[in-house]
Amino acid sequence: MEEENETLTTDFILSGLFPYMKYVSILIYIIILIYFAAVIGNFILLFLIWMDLRLHTPMYFLLSQLSLIDLALISSTVPKMMVNFFSRRKDITRVACGTQIFFFFTLGGAESILLTLMAYDRYVAVCNPLRYAVIINHVVCLKMVIVSWTGGILASTAHTFYTMNLPICGSREIHHFFCEMPAIMKISCKDTSTYEMVVFVMGIAFIIIPFGFIMASYTFIFLTVLHMKSSQGRNKALATCFSHLTVVSFYLGPCVYMYMTPGSFHTPDQEQAVSVFCTVLTPMLNPLIYSLRNKDVVGAFQKVLRKHLISKWNI
Numbered sequence: 001m002e003e004e005n006e007t008l009t010t011d012f013i014l015s016g017l018f019p020y021m022k023y024v025s026i027l028i029y030i031i032i033l034i035y036f037a038a039v040i041g042n043f044i045l046l047f048l049i050w051m052d053l054r055l056h057t058p059m060y061f062l063l064s065q066l067s068l069i070d071l072a073l074i075s076s077t078v079p080k081m082m083v084n085f086f087s088r089r090k091d092i093t094r095v096a097c098g099t100q101i102f103f104f105f106t107l108g109g110a111e112s113i114l115l116t117l118m119a120y121d122r123y124v125a126v127c128n129p130l131r132y133a134v135i136i137n138h139v140v141c142l143k144m145v146i147v148s149w150t151g152g153i154l155a156s157t158a159h160t161f162y163t164m165n166l167p168i169c170g171s172r173e174i175h176h177f178f179c180e181m182p183a184i185m186k187i188s189c190k191d192t193s194t195y196e197m198v199v200f201v202m203g204i205a206f207i208i209i210p211f212g213f214i215m216a217s218y219t220f221i222f223l224t225v226l227h228m229k230s231s232q233g234r235n236k237a238l239a240t241c242f243s244h245l246t247v248v249s250f251y252l253g254p255c256v257y258m259y260m261t262p263g264s265f266h267t268p269d270q271e272q273a274v275s276v277f278c279t280v281l282t283p284m285l286n287p288l289i290y291s292l293r294n295k296d297v298v299g300a301f302q303k304v305l306r307k308h309l310i311s312k313w314n315i
Helices: 002-008 024-051 058-075 078-087 094-127 129-135 138-164 181-187 193-226 231-259 268-292 295-314
Strands: 012-014
Touching (some): 024 058, 024 268, 058 078, 058 138, 094 193, 181 193, 181 268
């Protein structure tokens, strides 16, 4: 008992990103470049949505929330990894570890709910366009955002409280580049099989059910699009839906692997690879996915560039 009480007050050690990889420093520098690209890309998208009146619509309001989540998600893991790599230190305090877990699950849960509500927004816009402004109004958008963040916070609070109270009787080394629940459960001396079942049930609530709602929404959308007479409207609807489905697959696919399968099925390197994809690559790809095929966002970007060039030319 004394040993358990002692380990509950001791800092953790992060093994870092792929500790046995020969040229891991190259990967770290690539991730740093991806981090800055993600920050710049999401800030640009937020700036365009804020500046251009044509983007002051429910869809882009929800998209701005997704960008905020992506910014927070990548910033909750990569900076600490960078500090540990350059300082050659691997320790992390219990408070910092708990904070990482809390923000990771809050942002993950909020994103899952938000992606589901974004699919509903597209469903109403395509399948019921005449009533869209009535159904998806400003108040409803605010409620969607509140529901997303509240759901994420509630789920995260439960996960964080349980994880940070697990007794660590042996090594305090977490085989990961940030504090993640499955990695901590593996070093605990307590039987976590019951909690793994709880995680599975939570996965159904935050992964499987949202995925089901999203697929149902897009099934109705595609059926409606097939009956559209305007090729321009059909192409615009399909482009928007394709962007959203791509983001959904990038996010929910790895989550199914991580949280819907037993921890014994994953090696630490596999868990790290999936985490890099979810927490580093996806936040960088999201603004590209939503902007490259989106004429409204591209038009807003060109408008800002022209305005800047004209003002610079006049000076």
